[in-house]
Amino acid sequence: MKKSLLILILLFIISLIVGCNAETTSENNNDQKETNDGVQNEDDESEDENDAGGVLKIGWNSLPSALDPHITTDSGPRNIGPNIFETLVTVNANNEIEPMLAESYEISDDGKIITFLLREGVQFHNGEEMKAEDVVASMQRWQEFSSAAKSELGESTWEAADEYTVILNVENPSYVLVESLAVLTQFPAIMPKEIIEAADETGVKEYVGTGPFKFEELKQDQYIKLVKFDNYTPLSNTSGGLAGKKEALVDELYFYHVPDTATRVSGLISGEYDVIPEVELDAVPQLESSNEVNLMHATIGIETINFNKQKGLFTDVRARDAVNLAIDKEAIMTSILTNSDYFELDPSLVTKVNTTWYSDAGMDEYEKYDPDEAKKLLEEVGYDGEEIRIIVTKESMFQYQGAIPLQEQLQNIGMNVKLDIMDYPTWLDNRKDPDKWELVIHSWSPQPTPLQYLFLDSKADYPGWTNSAEIDEHLKNIRASQTQESAKEEYEKLQTTFWKEKPVIVVGHYSQLDALSNKVEGYEMFMNVPIFWNTSIED
Known part of the structure; x- marks a missing residue:
């Protein structure tokens, strides 16, 4: 009887152990199922913390x-x-x-x-x-x-x-x-x-x-x-x-x-x-x-006044010279950018950070300001008061804020200037049509080389329609260069010619400000x- 009782006790103990193990296994399986169904364990939470997302x-x-x-x-x-x-x-x-x-x-x-x-x-x-x-x-x-x-x-x-x-x-x-x-x-x-x-x-x-x-x-x-x-x-x-x-x-x-x-x-x-x-x-x-909020100064670009050189008054370089003489470049840049902390007065087509290409050639033309001489040039070209349209969109504040003083300064030399304000898609379409504008203000982001500014090249067929044999020859010589030194030397000649012919006028260099959380x-x-x-x- 003692032996039988001992066997019964041992069997009871074994059944308890098996039951506990089964319950533990069941709990583990349930935990795993919950994890697979989207309930995270500690390791999952750690992995998610390393992945920023959002x-x-x-x-x-x-x-x-x-x-x-x-x-x-x-x-x-x-x-x-x-x-x-x-x-x-x-x-x-x-x-x-x-x-x-x-x-x-x-x-x-x-x-x-x-x-x-x-x-x-x-x-x-x-x-x-x-x-x-x-x-x-x-x-x-x-x-x-x-x-x-x-x-x-x-x-x-x-x-x-x-x-x-x-x-x-x-x-x-x-x-x-x-x-x-x-x-x-x-x-x-x-x-x-x-x-x-x-x-x-x-x-x-x-x-x-x-x-x-x-x-x-x-x-x-x-x-x-x-x-x-x-x-x-x-x-x-x-x-x-x-x-x-x-x-x-x-x-x-x-x-x-x-x-x-x-x-x-x-x-x-x-x-x-x-x-x-x-x-x-x-x-x-x-x-x-x-x-x-944090504020960040961004890369500088160039602000230009672009001429329609296919039709109208500005096919004559003397009319473009008149605009250059009439405008107060600092006043226009201040209107766009509030104060001189955010712009530089500079004739270059590339910014100073691009040391490979930067040049101040043409500074003498850039700095000219003589409204009386501008009036004389307009008389020479036979300007008789026809309407000069500056196409502009308020969706670009750089454009709009620059166009207001430009209009006033050109009116001061006797030009009949109208701001033609439109939405941005319409502005893009109208810019392609030489019958719909005479002037436009344009912001140009930096490019790896100055040759990538489309307003320079006659072959580019870019709105403004530059057609200059002399500029084209400079571009050809830069492309044929064998060294950066010779390319830079030819580019300085190009920039001098640029300021003589003025396919566009560089008003100044601007700094962009971004704001972020x-x-x-x-x-x-x-x-x-x-x-x-x-x-x-x-x-």
């Missing part, structure tokens, strides 16, 4: 109606497009050319063949791998539409040597040809071949690139939405300018259409927006009074392109 909201004064960078010089695709699209080569923080979608490139001794070796494994947003046929289709289309491409490439041709090798057969070798492939306005974005082939004169039907963000939605006059591209293939080298490693640190980018300055400023202070580029400077005191980290502006990769926001 939504970055940008209050923008004017959004584009389309984002195809091949077919327009509009600033919208230029500013938003680099988040979506990438190029073969790009510009680093030192204004030097670096490969982007190209692994490397090689120029033949005679400059007639440039061979691009592509990076392998780079995905488009549609999941397809980028290959040589996509690059060739994209570059051919860009060459068809871009004024800069027509100027630099002429009848040059592209071919795919194999899946990852692209060859550019150069018609006329140029010292600055590769730099032209890194142009920032109307830039040569690489897209899938099938999307290029499906495009029409209005643009591509889908916005598919290789960038760190992919296009999600465009609601006209409301917002543009981009989302993080999870399969983005970054470079490993250090970030700088538009080159190097890129990483989407937020999940979504919203670019909101907010044309009213006060609304954008109050929205930033209240937290409705996280970044507002191109702040009007009269809003600075209000922004500085907020503990939630103090929760935003890593944001930069380079050559007036806002950089939203490598940018994060604190929850």
Whole structure:
């Protein structure tokens, strides 16, 4: 009986142990199921803390109606497009050319063949791998539409040597040809071949690139939405300018259409927006009074007065000379930028930070101011009071604020000047028509080389329609240069000729101010392109 009792006790103890183990296993399984159903464990929370994520909201004064960078010089695709699209080569923080979608490139001794070796494994947003046929289709289309491409490439041709090798057969070798492939306005974005082939004169039907963000939605006059591209293939080298490693640190980018300055400023202070580029400077005191906001000085560009040189009064250089003599450049820049902390009076087509090309040639012409002499020149050219139209949009405060003193100063020498105010899309359309304007104020973002300013080149067919044999000869000589020293020497001659002929007038150099929430980290502006990769926001 004792033995039987002992056996019963042992069996009871074993059953208790088995039951406890089963319960523990069941609890563990339930915990795992909850985790799989979305309930995070401590490790998951730690991983999420390392991934910033979130939504970055940008209050923008004017959004584009389309984002195809091949077919327009509009600033919208230029500013938003680099988040979506990438190029073969790009510009680093030192204004030097670096490969982007190209692994490397090689120029033949005679400059007639440039061979691009592509990076392998780079995905488009549609999941397809980028290959040589996509690059060739994209570059051919860009060459068809871009004024800069027509100027630099002429009848040059592209071919795919194999899946990852692209060859550019150069018609006329140029010292600055590769730099032209890194142009920032109307830039040569690489897209899938099938999307290029499906495009029409209005643009591509889908916005598919290789960038760190992919296009999600465009609601006209409301917002543009981009989302993080999870399969983005970054470079490993250090970030700088538009080159190097890129990483989407937020999940979504919203670019909101907010044309009213006060609304954008109050929205930033209240937290409705996280970044507002191109702040009007009269809003600075209000922004500085907020503990939630940081201000950032951005890259300087140039402000110009552009002439219609195809029709009307300003086909005569003496009329352009009259405008140069009549205008108080400091007064115009002060009207645009409030005070001299935000601008410089300088005749150069490139800014001082671009030490490779900067020159002050033409300073004597730039500094001339003689309204009485301006009146005499108008008499010489036979000006008889015909209406001079300055086309302008209030959606660009730089334009509008500069046009007001320009109108007054030209009226003071007897010109009949009208401000023709319109919305931004209409302004873009009218600018292409020589029958609809005589003058326009234009802000030009920095470019890697001065040759990329489209108002210089007769072959560019850019609104304003420069046609100067002497300027064209300087451009030709720069492209034929063998060294930077000889190219710079020829460029100084070009700038002297520029101020003699005045295809446009450089009024001054400007500084852009951006405002951002103090929760935003890593944001930069380079050559007036806002950089939203490598940018994060604190929850």
